[in-house]
Amino acid sequence: MYEKYIPLHQVHIGKTCIIKELKATGSQRRRLLDLGFTQDTPITVIRRSPLGDPTAYLIKKSIIALRQEEASKILVEIIRN
Amino acid sequence: MGLTCNACKRKAMQDTYHIKKSNPNQMIIALAGNPNTGKSTIFNELTGLKQHTGNWPGKTVTNAWGIFKHKNQEFILVDLPGTYSLFPNSAEEEIARDFICFSKPDATVIVVDASCLERNLNLVLQIIEITHTVILCVNLLDEARRKKIKVDLEKLSVELGIPVVGTIARDKKGLEDLKDIIYKVCSKKIIPHPKMTTYPKEIEDEIQKLIPMIEPLVKNKINPRWVALQMLDGDLKILEKITNYPNCKGGCHDVRL
Amino acid sequence: MMSDYSHTLSADQFRDHIVTSLYKRAKEIEEAVVTYSKENKSTLDDKIDSILTSRLFGFPIMLLILALIFWITIVGANFPSKILADLLFSLEDKLTELFINFNAPSRLHGIVILGMYRTAAWVISVMLPPMAIFFPCFTLLEDLGYLPRVAFNLDRIFKKAGAHGKQALTMAMGFGCNAAGVISSRIIDSPRERLIAILTNNFVPCNGRFPTLIAISMILIGASSDSLLNSLFASGLVVLLILLGIAMTFLISFIASKSFLKGTPSRFSLELPPYRKPQIGKIIIRSIFDRTLFVLGRAVAVALPAGAITWLLANISIGNTTILNHIANFLDPFALWIGLDGVILLAFFLGLPANEIVLPIIFMIYLSTGSMIEIDSIEEMRQLFLAKGWTHLTCLNVMLFSLLHFPCGTTLWTIKKETQSVKWALASFIIPTLTAILICFISTQIASLFF
Numbered sequence: 173m174y175e176k177y178i179p180l181h182q183v184h185i186g187k188t189c190i191i192k193e194l195k196a197t198g199s200q201r202r203r204l205l206d207l208g209f210t211q212d213t214p215i216t217v218i219r220r221s222p223l224g225d226p227t228a229y230l231i232k233k234s235i236i237a238l239r240q241e242e243a244s245k246i247l248v249e250i251i252r253n
Numbered sequence: 254m255g256l257t258c259n260a261c262k263r264k265a266m267q268d269t270y271h272i273k274k275s276n277p278n279q280m281i282i283a284l285a286g287n288p289n290t291g292k293s294t295i296f297n298e299l300t301g302l303k304q305h306t307g308n309w310p311g312k313t314v315t316n317a318w319g320i321f322k323h324k325n326q327e328f329i330l331v332d333l334p335g336t337y338s339l340f341p342n343s344a345e346e347e348i349a350r351d352f353i354c355f356s357k358p359d360a361t362v363i364v365v366d367a368s369c370l371e372r373n374l375n376l377v378l379q380i381i382e383i384t385h386t387v388i389l390c391v392n393l394l395d396e397a398r399r400k401k402i403k404v405d406l407e408k409l410s411v412e413l414g415i416p417v418v419g420t421i422a423r424d425k426k427g428l429e430d431l432k433d434i435i436y437k438v439c440s441k442k443i444i445p446h447p448k449m450t451t452y453p454k455e456i457e458d459e460i461q462k463l464i465p466m467i468e469p470l471v472k473n474k475i476n477p478r479w480v481a482l483q484m485l486d487g488d489l490k491i492l493e494k495i496t497n498y499p500n501c502k503g504g505c506h507d508v509r510l
Numbered sequence: 511m512m513s514d515y516s517h518t519l520s521a522d523q524f525r526d527h528i529v530t531s532l533y534k535r536a537k538e539i540e541e542a543v544v545t546y547s548k549e550n551k552s553t554l555d556d557k558i559d560s561i562l563t564s565r566l567f568g569f570p571i572m573l574l575i576l577a578l579i580f581w582i583t584i585v586g587a588n589f590p591s592k593i594l595a596d597l598l599f600s601l602e603d604k605l606t607e608l609f610i611n612f613n614a615p616s617r618l619h620g621i622v623i624l625g626m627y628r629t630a631a632w633v634i635s636v637m638l639p640p641m642a643i644f645f646p647c648f649t650l651l652e653d654l655g656y657l658p659r660v661a662f663n664l665d666r667i668f669k670k671a672g673a674h675g676k677q678a679l680t681m682a683m684g685f686g687c688n689a690a691g692v693i694s695s696r697i698i699d700s701p702r703e704r705l706i707a708i709l710t711n712n713f714v715p716c717n718g719r720f721p722t723l724i725a726i727s728m729i730l731i732g733a734s735s736d737s738l739l740n741s742l743f744a745s746g747l748v749v750l751l752i753l754l755g756i757a758m759t760f761l762i763s764f765i766a767s768k769s770f771l772k773g774t775p776s777r778f779s780l781e782l783p784p785y786r787k788p789q790i791g792k793i794i795i796r797s798i799f800d801r802t803l804f805v806l807g808r809a810v811a812v813a814l815p816a817g818a819i820t821w822l823l824a825n826i827s828i829g830n831t832t833i834l835n836h837i838a839n840f841l842d843p844f845a846l847w848i849g850l851d852g853v854i855l856l857a858f859f860l861g862l863p864a865n866e867i868v869l870p871i872i873f874m875i876y877l878s879t880g881s882m883i884e885i886d887s888i889e890e891m892r893q894l895f896l897a898k899g900w901t902h903l904t905c906l907n908v909m910l911f912s913l914l915h916f917p918c919g920t921t922l923w924t925i926k927k928e929t930q931s932v933k934w935a936l937a938s939f940i941i942p943t944l945t946a947i948l949i950c951f952i953s954t955q956i957a958s959l960f961f
Contacts, residue, residue, distance in 0.1 A: 206338035487521030
């Protein structure tokens with residue numbers, strides 16, 4: 173049921189969500205995994221660059237910025253508060 | 254055999270990494286860790302200005318090593334590139350992995366940020382699969398304290414099966430303890446018994462299938478389980494590296510004592 | 511051996527399983543050993559970030575800091591540069607006396623003192639002070655954790671050119687010294703973007719080229735009087751040139767990423783580490799040893815042989831002209847075609863060891879002095895250039911060529927070391943040189959339409 177998952181770049185600032193699937197492949201996927209973008213990890217959208225891209229995310233207590241290209245390949249589920 | 258192997262190991266270390274032992278009793282310590290963990294502060298504090306820099310062979314990554322002394326024992330501290338992982342995705346990771354795996358340092362110190370343990374432990378868990386002589390250095394304890402984070406170092410040591418030292422490198426706190434532990438691990442007064450990670454059954458099955466094929470190739474020099482993991486991860490060059498590595502190229506097997 | 515072995519999972523799936531298991535265990539261990547007294551939020555970092563990377567303040571603060579570093583460097587370097595120059599040149603006099611006392615042949619004195627020593631002294635006195643100020647300032651920002659924020663702010667612009675946001679930092683470093691800029695490209699972990707940063711670094715003028723650009727722009731504006739308006743115009747012109755250099759950086763980055771570097775792998779991730787209190791003492795020691803002395807050592811190593819060669823060319827005659835003039839005459843037709851003259855072009859080539867010595871070489875050839883000299887007053891320079899037939903176009907083209915031409919010998923050497931490839935060092939010589947020739951040719955053609 174991928175429909176209920178949305179790509180990370182569409183999540184609004186301040187929202188926390190759970191990583192559900194990585195669409196990235198090859199070296200991009202490996203890098204994301206090493207940085208901790210593994211399944212079921214919570215991730216919070218912190219802020220966007222003044223020019224709108226990249227976006228900074230809080231994941232496993234570090235702030236990592238990703239471009240829209242990378243973020244769009246990470247499918248997440250938003251946590252409803 | 255042990256002696257010659259050590260002799261050519263030293264030679265290989267000099268040729269491959271431009272690391273020069275000025276006397277044969279010096280111990281080699283690898284310093285690993287994620288970026289931004291204060292690893293370079295530890296390196297600078299331990300070695301002072303007695304540092305040498307260059308490039309890793311054939312790579313565009315800087316190589317830095319320096320010397321420190323503790324209880325009349327000299328140590329060569331090799332600063333590995335800061336990486337998030339040891340699965341080779343970049344030149345940095347490949348260097349760090351190859352050095353720990355093939356150059357067989359006498360001990361490997363892993364620096365972690367006390368405030369980001371989970372992220373940092375990923376690298377620690379990977380390294381203990383390669384080598385047993387691992388020391389964990391939990392740095393930036395002051396920052397953690399400010400964030401009201403408390404780390405139970407003894408429990409961490411039990412969980413991982415390796416010695417753990419807490420430090421605040423920029424205030425020079427804990428560094429004497431760190432040197433003590435390094436000394437004890439190198440002189441076999443402490444023998445770490447790292448606890449490996451168990452993988453899901455489908456992976457463990459594959460590992461078990463591969464190990465009998467790998468064992469005759471690595472001849473007890475390298476943990477076959479770890480080699481199997483690297484191969485499953487898609488790195489088939491690892492076998493080639495094991496057989497070709499300069500470590501034993503210098504006639505290690507021919508010139509036995 | 512692998513051929514008779516097959517498994518059902520792909521490498522990607524294996525990696526997923528492995529990394530997921532590792533992180534799962536990491537999480538379990540963390541939960542077992544770490545206790546939080548309260549909900550942990552690094553609120554101060556967050557507040558700083560919300561200012562330094564905000565839409566409103568992000569860019570102004572960045573420009574302000576960059577301007578401040580330049581200002582500190584330029585103002586702060588003036589005085590020590592002068593002292594160093596006085597010191598080294600008084601030592602030259604002492605050495606000359608020594609040569610005379612020992613009855614050394616004058617040609618030996620020429621090569622060693624007037625050639626090698628003077629060039630090296632020049633390079634040291636011009637390069638050392640600004641680098642010794644600029645690099646610690648930069649390392650300070652690095653230690654504070656500010657630099658990744660700059661990359662974060664600017665990445666989108668660089669992405670459009672196929673480059674990495676961190677290239678902003680390597681470019682800023684290039685203002686201090688292109689060789690240092692090239693070394694700093696190590697921070698870019700994506701192979702393609704890193705090469706782009708290395709190949710285009712020389713389009714930002716380093717502190718060896720700034721004095722040339724400023725002097726010529728003063729001449730071009732006609733700043734015979736030191737009026738505020740004139741110096742404003744002159745610095746405005748230099749700013750325009752810098753902007754042109756940045757534009758060229760983006761253009762060449764774009765072309766490279768779309769052509770010969772197309773297939774090179776690329777990825778993006780940028781950690782924004784916590785802000786940390788810098789260790790001032792360590793910063794100074796590290797930036798002096800790791801950067802300043804390192805770059806200076808290479809510069810002197812290149813300057814010594816180049817100084818000897820320049821002196822020999824200027825002092826050996828074939829017929830009744832020096833070899834230097836023969837070469838200048840030979841280069842003349844081509845140089846005129848791109849709006850320069852043979853002497854200028856030759857000076858750029860002889861200035862390969864360090865861009866600082868280009869103007870002194872031009873004076874040396876024009877005045878047939880046989881060794882490098884410096885002219886202090888802009889007016890004197892202007893008179894000399896006018897006498898040698900310089901026009902507004904010549905001034906403009908000298909600045910354009912200086913901005914866009916091949917990087918100095920130290921930088922080329924560094925590129926070779928960093929890329930471990932002669933090919934890329936060669937490319938970083940050829941690409942800017944062709945760019946410089948093309949742009950100068952275009953400006954000459956446009957000028958010829960109007961005048």
